[in-house]
Amino acid sequence: MRKRFGWTRKLQELPKEKHLGGLIPLINMPKNGEGIVRYIWAGRGIINRLLGMGIRPGAKVKVLENSMYGVVILINGTKIGLCPRLASRIYVEQAW
Amino acid sequence: MSRKPSGKCSSNSKFYLICPLRFFRKIFPAKPARKIVIGVIGNPNVGKSTLFNELTGAKQYVANWPGKTVEKKEGIRFWKGCELHFVDLPGTYSLSASSLDELVSREFILNEKPDVIIDIVDASNLERHLYLFLELAEMGARIIIALNKIDIAKAKGIQIDIEKLSKLLGTPVISTIATKGEGISHLCDAIVGVALGTIKSNPVLVKYSKDVEEAIRLLEEKIKQKIEKYPSRWIAIRLLLKDRDVIKLVSKVAPEIIKEAEKLTYRLEKKYGQSIETIIAEQKYRLIEKIVSETVKYVGHPILDITDLIDTVVLNKYLAIPIFISILWAIFLFTFDAATFLVEGIDFLFEILADFARNNIPNKLIASLITDGIIAGLGSVLVFVPNIFFLFLAVSFLEDSGYFARAAFIFDRIMRKVGLHGKSVIPLILGLGCNVPAVMATRGIESEEDRLLTIAVAPLVPCSARFPVFILLAGIFFGKMAAIVMLSMYLLGFALAFLIALIVRKIFYKGIISPFIIEMPPYSKPSLKSISLHMWIRGSHFLKKAGGIIFLMSIVIWFLASMPPGVEFGGPGSYAGIIGRSLEFLFKPLGFDWRIVTALIFGFVAKEVVIDSLGVLLGQNLEEALPQILTPISAYALMVFVLIYTPCIATIATIRSETHSWKWTLFVVAYELILAYLLAFLVVFIGNLIF
Amino acid sequence: MHQKISFGLSITVSIVFGLTYLIIGCLEIILAILGLNIPLIPHDFMGGFVNITTAAIYFFGVKELLNQDIRGIAFPFFGTIFGLGFSGLYLLIMLSSIATKTIIYNERLTTTILLEEIRIEILLLPILAIVLLWFRNHILRKFSY
Numbered sequence: 063m064r065k066r067f068g069w070t071r072k073l074q075e076l077p078k079e080k081h082l083g084g085l086i087p088l089i090n091m092p093k094n095g096e097g098i099v100r101y102i103w104a105g106r107g108i109i110n111r112l113l114g115m116g117i118r119p120g121a122k123v124k125v126l127e128n129s130m131y132g133v134v135i136l137i138n139g140t141k142i143g144l145c146p147r148l149a150s151r152i153y154v155e156q157a158w
Numbered sequence: 159m160s161r162k163p164s165g166k167c168s169s170n171s172k173f174y175l176i177c178p179l180r181f182f183r184k185i186f187p188a189k190p191a192r193k194i195v196i197g198v199i200g201n202p203n204v205g206k207s208t209l210f211n212e213l214t215g216a217k218q219y220v221a222n223w224p225g226k227t228v229e230k231k232e233g234i235r236f237w238k239g240c241e242l243h244f245v246d247l248p249g250t251y252s253l254s255a256s257s258l259d260e261l262v263s264r265e266f267i268l269n270e271k272p273d274v275i276i277d278i279v280d281a282s283n284l285e286r287h288l289y290l291f292l293e294l295a296e297m298g299a300r301i302i303i304a305l306n307k308i309d310i311a312k313a314k315g316i317q318i319d320i321e322k323l324s325k326l327l328g329t330p331v332i333s334t335i336a337t338k339g340e341g342i343s344h345l346c347d348a349i350v351g352v353a354l355g356t357i358k359s360n361p362v363l364v365k366y367s368k369d370v371e372e373a374i375r376l377l378e379e380k381i382k383q384k385i386e387k388y389p390s391r392w393i394a395i396r397l398l399l400k401d402r403d404v405i406k407l408v409s410k411v412a413p414e415i416i417k418e419a420e421k422l423t424y425r426l427e428k429k430y431g432q433s434i435e436t437i438i439a440e441q442k443y444r445l446i447e448k449i450v451s452e453t454v455k456y457v458g459h460p461i462l463d464i465t466d467l468i469d470t471v472v473l474n475k476y477l478a479i480p481i482f483i484s485i486l487w488a489i490f491l492f493t494f495d496a497a498t499f500l501v502e503g504i505d506f507l508f509e510i511l512a513d514f515a516r517n518n519i520p521n522k523l524i525a526s527l528i529t530d531g532i533i534a535g536l537g538s539v540l541v542f543v544p545n546i547f548f549l550f551l552a553v554s555f556l557e558d559s560g561y562f563a564r565a566a567f568i569f570d571r572i573m574r575k576v577g578l579h580g581k582s583v584i585p586l587i588l589g590l591g592c593n594v595p596a597v598m599a600t601r602g603i604e605s606e607e608d609r610l611l612t613i614a615v616a617p618l619v620p621c622s623a624r625f626p627v628f629i630l631l632a633g634i635f636f637g638k639m640a641a642i643v644m645l646s647m648y649l650l651g652f653a654l655a656f657l658i659a660l661i662v663r664k665i666f667y668k669g670i671i672s673p674f675i676i677e678m679p680p681y682s683k684p685s686l687k688s689i690s691l692h693m694w695i696r697g698s699h700f701l702k703k704a705g706g707i708i709f710l711m712s713i714v715i716w717f718l719a720s721m722p723p724g725v726e727f728g729g730p731g732s733y734a735g736i737i738g739r740s741l742e743f744l745f746k747p748l749g750f751d752w753r754i755v756t757a758l759i760f761g762f763v764a765k766e767v768v769i770d771s772l773g774v775l776l777g778q779n780l781e782e783a784l785p786q787i788l789t790p791i792s793a794y795a796l797m798v799f800v801l802i803y804t805p806c807i808a809t810i811a812t813i814r815s816e817t818h819s820w821k822w823t824l825f826v827v828a829y830e831l832i833l834a835y836l837l838a839f840l841v842v843f844i845g846n847l848i849f
Numbered sequence: 850m851h852q853k854i855s856f857g858l859s860i861t862v863s864i865v866f867g868l869t870y871l872i873i874g875c876l877e878i879i880l881a882i883l884g885l886n887i888p889l890i891p892h893d894f895m896g897g898f899v900n901i902t903t904a905a906i907y908f909f910g911v912k913e914l915l916n917q918d919i920r921g922i923a924f925p926f927f928g929t930i931f932g933l934g935f936s937g938l939y940l941l942i943m944l945s946s947i948a949t950k951t952i953i954y955n956e957r958l959t960t961t962i963l964l965e966e967i968r969i970e971i972l973l974l975p976i977l978a979i980v981l982l983w984f985r986n987h988i989l990r991k992f993s994y
Contacts, residue, residue: 106400106435107256108673111604113439114251115677116286119432120440126466129475131568134678138285141469143567145580145674464989467923468930471906480902481931487895491938499945502953 085153088133089146091125097154098122104151112152115142123154191241194353195270199263199294200278201287202249203679205306208688209278209336210246213345230262237346240353245272251286253293254401254435257604261403267297268388273353275299276345281311281318281333284454288446289439291327295361298389301329302348302359304341308333315457323453328360337685363391366441369429373398373422377415384412398423399434465680469564478568485556486587493549493591493622500544508537523720530774531716536709542766545622547697549591554692557584558684563676570674576656577663578615579608580674586612586655589619593809595696596621597816605672611662613813614826615655617805620648623765627800630769634784635793643794647801654802658829711763715771734775748799748838749792758799764806791845795838803834855922855988860914862980863925867907870932873969874900889969900970903932922988929981936974943967 085100099121102112112118116138126141127134133149135142144152198213200206214233231246247266248259267275275294279287294301305320324331330348334341351357365371377394385393385408396404397419409416423434430437472481512533519525556562562584570580581603589596596616603609620628628647632640663671718734730739730752738756745755753775761768769780776783788796804827805813814823876890877897885892910924943966950956 101432102436104673106433108675109433109435110252110254110256111675113435114254114289115675116289116443118439118443119436120443126469127473129473131473131475131478131571132674134469134473134567139283140286141465141678141680143563143570143674143676143678145570145574148673148675467920468927470920470923471909471927474909477902477906477909480898480905484899484902484931484935487899488935488938491942495942496938496945498942499948499953502949506953 085155087150088123088125088135088144088152088154089128089149091128091133091154091156093125093128095156096122096124097156099152100155101153102151103153104148108148116140117142117152191236191239192353193241193243194274194349195243195245195272196349197245197247197263197266197270197272197275197299198278199247199275199290200249200304200306201251201280201290203677204249204278204280204287205336206246206249206278209304209306209334210244212336212339212342213242214244235346238350240350242346242349250290252290253297254399264297267294267299273300274349274359275301276304276349277301278304278306281305281308282314282316284318284450285443285446288327288449289442291361292364292442292445295363296389296392296395298392299361300352300359301361302345302352303327303329303331304345305331305333306336309335309338317455317457319453319455323449326362326449326452328358328362330357330359362445364442364445366438369426370398370437370441373426376422377419380412380415380418381408384408384415394419395438398426399438465560468681469678472561472564473568482565482568485561489549489552489556489587489590492552493545494625497544497548501541504541504544505537508533508540512537526720527713527716530720531712532709534712534770534773536712542622542626543697543701545625546591547693549622550595550693550696551689553588553591554689554696555684557692558682558689560679560681563678566676567674567678574671577659577667577671578612578656579603579605579671580676582608582612585616586619586652589616589621591622593617593619593621593805594812597809597812600816607667608672610817610822611659611667613817614662614822614829615659617809617813617826617830618651618655618658618802620651620801621765623806624800626766627768628797630780631784631793631797634781635788635790643797647797650798651801654833658833711760711767712770715760715767715774719771719774734771748795748835748842749789750796751787753787754796758803761800762804762807764808765800768800791842791849794845795841798841799834799838801834802830802837804830856914856917856919859922859925859984859988860911863907863910863914863928866925866928866932866980867904867911869973870900870904870907874898874904888964889967889972891968896968896970899935903928903935906931922984926981926984926989929977929984932970932973933977933981936970936977939968939970940974943971 086097091097099117099119101119102109102117104112117123117135121137124136125133126136130146132143132145135144198206198210210231210233214235229248233244233246235242235244245266247263250257250260250263253260253264253267266272277287277291277294279291291301291303303324305318305323308318311318320331320333330352332341332345332348334345348357352359366374374391374394377397378390381390381393381397388407393404393408397408397416400420400423405416426437427434432440471477512529515528515533516525519528565587566580566583569583573580573582582600584602585596585599588599593616596619597613600609600612600616603612624647628644629640632643636643715734718737719732721733722731730736734756735752737759738752738754741755741759742750742752745758750758753772756775757768757771760771772784773780776787784793804810810823810827813826814820817823873890874897877893877900880887880890880892881894881897883892906924906928910921910928913921913924915921946966947958947962950962951958956962
């Protein structure tokens, strides 16, 4: 028998090369770098919050600050601060 | 756009015209004013509270949502013969019910079925704000959009075709500038129109992709037969999204639907290779993108944006923390130094008052009650009122300016190391003023664990009530070193808060600290009206709670110190003396005399009462009396004890009401008492070894 | 052309203010450690810290502006606001303290009291205000459209 939400977890823990080819986590983006969010690897509660704030696959982001304090991104004209842990789980396709 | 939005003035005058009408209708209830219930909703930082204030004026009342710690604000306005009853819903980004705020809003919309929902949308950020709108639309609400901050959007070079937007969204869209009160009367007209059915509001529904729509249709058919109370399309979508509360609701009536939904969700997730939340949200955003691209034009925007400029500096790797410390220091200067004049003035007035009472009241007992009890007690509290108000003024200023979001961001990393959350910073800073608002401010923390932990350590932050105790003892016993001794108290308070947080986190909550996301609103010049209102709400809360308790306590202390009749005032034979002496043995190791023990017991009520009751028990001249019963070491131990031991009654009550748990409240009180005793003992022990 | 003038002037302003704040800040800390009293410069450890922070903000601006990045203007701009804020605060404290002495304790307002209360940051207030206005009118407006 399949565990109740087992498959969801499996899906979320899939950041393998194949799945994320060419994508880099937000935390590795340079300051002032721009890109498009492609994949978010987080639990349901956080996903819902991120989606509500406009951080969703397909959204354009710009990294305003990237320091030891965390990452500040600009998305749809809103500034959002993320802790490094979360920023390393949001994968973007970098646009040059 | 030909109609000019009338300002606040005209709408108010209408309100007064209708006032007698209201009175008339109260007498003849046969023809009551039509009551229209309106929910006001919007993302955080959209200017919701400002708009709400403009809509309702001073006719507001604040309560909590039944059984929840979320504040419920309601207000009334009369408009064109209707009674508009506004309910302020908590600011949320979505209605997925992943937090208490979202749950409250959702339950209100579904169960109370308000006549109209006003969705406040930020004109310069349509894309994100329309997400909430689409969720509301799915819930079958009748919506009016208040397009707020239209002036800021214009300044940013954003042009919005309001008529087209209204057509595409299927709801009335009213442009407003809440800070100037513009567009309010239009909004009220629209509310009445929508409620009476003269204006149509059929919010647009998202058309998802084929397979999602198919899944929704399948579920919807089954749900329709079983559940009538809620919109079936919404239930179907929430079931696909594995919404816990909706699953609970449906499983009571039709458990087989849930299995079906699970299967459908699984198929969708597999097909798209993404979680269901993302799939649904993406398709919602696709519609939003389409609407925005058709209605919004960007004319260009400035290269140098003030918010960006300030953030470059404030969030700079090296400068961030020195700037934060400097700002904290500025708050201190403002609170304690800039308020000197008022503090001294109040002190002076109370002295005159006490002299006057002493010389003019013939009955000795009553004179003593009034001067030694009431005036001394009230005076000891009222002297801090300027400090507290100044502190809240400074804090409200920083809060409204938008700096606090940055402070939380900067400190997240450091706070995480001690097991707290970035958003714990704000309650801890507020705690410097008074622990009551500090505990209340933890509402901003989403995760329950992080919140409880912050509440547990917040009372360790030395509040302004402990300040007079420190300054008195430090001044008497340490002379030139006083400033350093004072500083050591503040450092010790924060160090202990972090240490306890670390220990409690290790013992109780082994999980990971919840991730940190915060919106950084653009910096804005806080309006005087708004910060003074904030200051007043926070300050008067303190005044009412503490003032009432301390006033009563002053009388109680006076009674205990002067009864039974004939005993020396504050002497060992008085009730106060008896209480103190019976517990003296416990505090012998710390070098505390029975009078200090009595003062500490009274200090349970409020920490400043310690000084008050010491004054009563030792006679007015504390500078001479205290050195006779305390050594500098035991004085320092006393300061440490007062710093830590038990939150005051007001704080305990707040902790209880905020946590809904006696267990947690008792835990906080107990650990603080034990910690205070141990540390004070340590101070005495080590002090005696060295000196 | 405009840009060059703006850059040059901004850098000069940053260096001048940076050095001024650095010197005042260091003096305040040294005096605090020695426990000395001289007019205009109080012995104030935290005040010194704040001034050195202000100086650091200006110096960071010099670094960025020398890279020909107009966004470096952020540092002197914020530094000026920051300094102005503290100057205003010190002015407020001075007024409050003088009011306490004269109104409540009935002392007479003499130059000695004034000298005791005034501190050098208050004297910088008008200069900072002028600089802030210049930044706002000549630089922020130029680069906004």
